[in-house]
Amino acid sequence: MASLAAIQRLHGWAVQLTAPPLARAIGGVGIALFIFGLFLAATGRNPLSAYAALYSSTLGSRTGLSEVGVFMVPFILTGLAAAVPAKVGLINVGGEGQLYLGAWAATGVALYSGLSSPWLMLPAMIAAGFIGGAIWAGVALLLRVWRNLNEVISTLLLNFVAVLFVNIFVFGPWKSSGGFGYPYTPDFSAAATLPALFGTRLHLGLAIALAAALVCYLVLGRTRWGYNMRAVGGNVEAARRQGIPVARYLAVAMLVGGGLAGLAGMSEVAGIQHHLRPGISSDFGYLGFLASWLAGHNPLALVGAAFLLAVIFVGGDVLQITANLPSAAIYILIGLMLFLVLGLKKTSREGA
Amino acid sequence: MRYRTGFKSTVRSLLVCALASLSLLLVTACGASAPAATAKPADVLPANTGPSAADLGGGSPTAFAKVFTDATAGSKARAASAYADAAKPRPAGQKLKVGFIFVGSQADLGYNQAAYEGSQWLERAQPDVQVLRAENIPETAEVQRVAEQMITQGASIIFATSYGYSGPIKQIASKYPGVVFLHQGDLETRENYGAFFGNIWQLEYAAGQVAGKMTKTNKLGFIAAFPIPQTLLNVNAYHLGARSVNPKVETTFVLTSDWCDPAKQTTAVRTMVDSGIDVFTEHQDCTKTIVEAAERSPNTFVTGYHQDASSAAPRAWLTGAAWNWGPIYSQLVGEIKAGTYKTSVIFGGLDAGFVKLAPLGKSVPPEVQAATLATVEGLRNGTIKPFTGPLKDQKGAVRITSGVVPPDAELQTIDWLLEGITGSLK
Numbered sequence: 001m002a003s004l005a006a007i008q009r010l011h012g013w014a015v016q017l018t019a020p021p022l023a024r025a026i027g028g029v030g031i032a033l034f035i036f037g038l039f040l041a042a043t044g045r046n047p048l049s050a051y052a053a054l055y056s057s058t059l060g061s062r063t064g065l066s067e068v069g070v071f072m073v074p075f076i077l078t079g080l081a082a083a084v085p086a087k088v089g090l091i092n093v094g095g096e097g098q099l100y101l102g103a104w105a106a107t108g109v110a111l112y113s114g115l116s117s118p119w120l121m122l123p124a125m126i127a128a129g130f131i132g133g134a135i136w137a138g139v140a141l142l143l144r145v146w147r148n149l150n151e152v153i154s155t156l157l158l159n160f161v162a163v164l165f166v167n168i169f170v171f172g173p174w175k176s177s178g179g180f181g182y183p184y185t186p187d188f189s190a191a192a193t194l195p196a197l198f199g200t201r202l203h204l205g206l207a208i209a210l211a212a213a214l215v216c217y218l219v220l221g222r223t224r225w226g227y228n229m230r231a232v233g234g235n236v237e238a239a240r241r242q243g244i245p246v247a248r249y250l251a252v253a254m255l256v257g258g259g260l261a262g263l264a265g266m267s268e269v270a271g272i273q274h275h276l277r278p279g280i281s282s283d284f285g286y287l288g289f290l291a292s293w294l295a296g297h298n299p300l301a302l303v304g305a306a307f308l309l310a311v312i313f314v315g316g317d318v319l320q321i322t323a324n325l326p327s328a329a330i331y332i333l334i335g336l337m338l339f340l341v342l343g344l345k346k347t348s349r350e351g352a
Numbered sequence: 353m354r355y356r357t358g359f360k361s362t363v364r365s366l367l368v369c370a371l372a373s374l375s376l377l378l379v380t381a382c383g384a385s386a387p388a389a390t391a392k393p394a395d396v397l398p399a400n401t402g403p404s405a406a407d408l409g410g411g412s413p414t415a416f417a418k419v420f421t422d423a424t425a426g427s428k429a430r431a432a433s434a435y436a437d438a439a440k441p442r443p444a445g446q447k448l449k450v451g452f453i454f455v456g457s458q459a460d461l462g463y464n465q466a467a468y469e470g471s472q473w474l475e476r477a478q479p480d481v482q483v484l485r486a487e488n489i490p491e492t493a494e495v496q497r498v499a500e501q502m503i504t505q506g507a508s509i510i511f512a513t514s515y516g517y518s519g520p521i522k523q524i525a526s527k528y529p530g531v532v533f534l535h536q537g538d539l540e541t542r543e544n545y546g547a548f549f550g551n552i553w554q555l556e557y558a559a560g561q562v563a564g565k566m567t568k569t570n571k572l573g574f575i576a577a578f579p580i581p582q583t584l585l586n587v588n589a590y591h592l593g594a595r596s597v598n599p600k601v602e603t604t605f606v607l608t609s610d611w612c613d614p615a616k617q618t619t620a621v622r623t624m625v626d627s628g629i630d631v632f633t634e635h636q637d638c639t640k641t642i643v644e645a646a647e648r649s650p651n652t653f654v655t656g657y658h659q660d661a662s663s664a665a666p667r668a669w670l671t672g673a674a675w676n677w678g679p680i681y682s683q684l685v686g687e688i689k690a691g692t693y694k695t696s697v698i699f700g701g702l703d704a705g706f707v708k709l710a711p712l713g714k715s716v717p718p719e720v721q722a723a724t725l726a727t728v729e730g731l732r733n734g735t736i737k738p739f740t741g742p743l744k745d746q747k748g749a750v751r752i753t754s755g756v757v758p759p760d761a762e763l764q765t766i767d768w769l770l771e772g773i774t775g776s777l778k
Binding site: 172 | 451457484485486487488489490491492493494496497498500501502504505515516519539578579580581584609765767777778
């Protein structure tokens, strides 16, 4: 295809300008915005004013910026859930299910622990969320160990099981009596809600997510553990011959990944929804997975990718409201970005 | 993966970053200045004459107006003139921005399309109104973000059109005291949060009569989403309608726990067709139930909900209950603009033109068509009161005693199913 070749050449030119990973990201995103702009123009909308609305409603306003932060929390945490196992060569597609289990466990603590002080309640919910997500990842891990079932398949399919598992509780014993038959749990007490920041919907979960990303970055990039993990991910056999306990690293990476996705679920129920209900995740697990791949599984770059996706998501609503775009259009833009950042990788092989 | 890059490449990437942000700024600056030039001169406001009988699907304009004046008279809330930004004078040429939030696709041939078309009606009726729309917004805290974005874009009236929006929207209403929030289906109000809905169960009763006459197996299927009062009222009315013409009718009630999950609707329909059910209806936002039921067997019939979806199932289509949102939206916006609106729970039925009968299908014999139209007339003028006691629930306990006709407000909070309906509320 001539157009693909042209895009590749354009992209190759962009790559020559700078260091590979960053260029790939900026080049891919830039070209995606350009092509999406053509799509906007072709449907009779002004791409410049659409992008201006996207900018002013996200980065250009206080509420917009805070909403971007709100979205970044689950994106970063579920992104880490993919990035950490990826370091040892495991592909965790189960962020969505692990998020639900984390939310479920945190809700259990919020509703039934009886703790009244937020200083006890929130750490207990954080621990529960982490453990809930880790257990769900552990199921995939056990299947891998016992039955050699590929974790891509098991984590993906367990996502659907997780949603149904949570539904058992939301439609059953945990259902609020005050909802006219609508499926959600009672609202959390004040002690079980993450404090909101700056009078917006932004909450303490952002600090947790950023701290998690920083810790992951330092551990993976600057410690012996991280070095060993990369060795396992690079060549299992070589790592084994070096005396690295491969199985332990695989297990810990997977469990920590699941736990981080569980934290995303915890922060959603404790920071935003304030109760558990079906559909608490707007595909956060999958989008975090996507963000991790966009970022090349680098935890710091992941913060950038999460930021980008958050801007697109928050801005996507505004494109609907102001440019009358159908809600699905935003997925075209995200698809284009992923395709261009990952699909045109061969020009910068050395960066991978 | 490489974390560290050389000094040179770092400088180069910074350069590209700077270039990129510069061009972004440039694009933003150009884009921001572009639309301002196209502002139009002041619109001439048409006199708000209210809807005609034709607009109301045969309902009476007087009854329509009375619903709103009664609601205002019965409300203890402040008039909108005291707080609503929409009631304040606007500079010439500036339109009043009204936001509409939909839970599903605006082309679902069902609930959301009916609401969407209502919002178009509003724009046509009041040229000084600009409608902002957002579709496929989940009933979670996401709706708060979308509503807040609409407010940032200048909206001073927000229509939250899905039932599950009530909780999240009530949470943010107090944060925006100048904005009027209108919820489609809630039974509660707040200072600047009002609600409205229609007695669509009246048409479920009429559709149930058609179903009761057309069924060969005496088994009807009702596929719903959540066991909320408006849904339970609908299935009860449907069953009552069917029983009024065919006492042998049994109705099976199934919940999918989703306003539009085509896969669950399909599974439910297939199981129900296999169990001998031959007339289907739904309380879903989208139409998969009736399409699947019509395609599954040549002996099935369907009645629709929300709007005319006969094009989706021409053979099997009998009739259906349909909304008539346009005049209601327009009236509400008009009253807020005038400052007379007071938050309240507004309900209207056939007489006020809030709801109407969807067209009868060609499978319906002429005598059944005539009987159905007579029923609709009876419901409209009040000679037919379906929920007249004695009525028993599923367990056989009398819930409405002999001769009693509960007021509409009581019916709207119904939480039980009639005798002869199979299915649970969970």
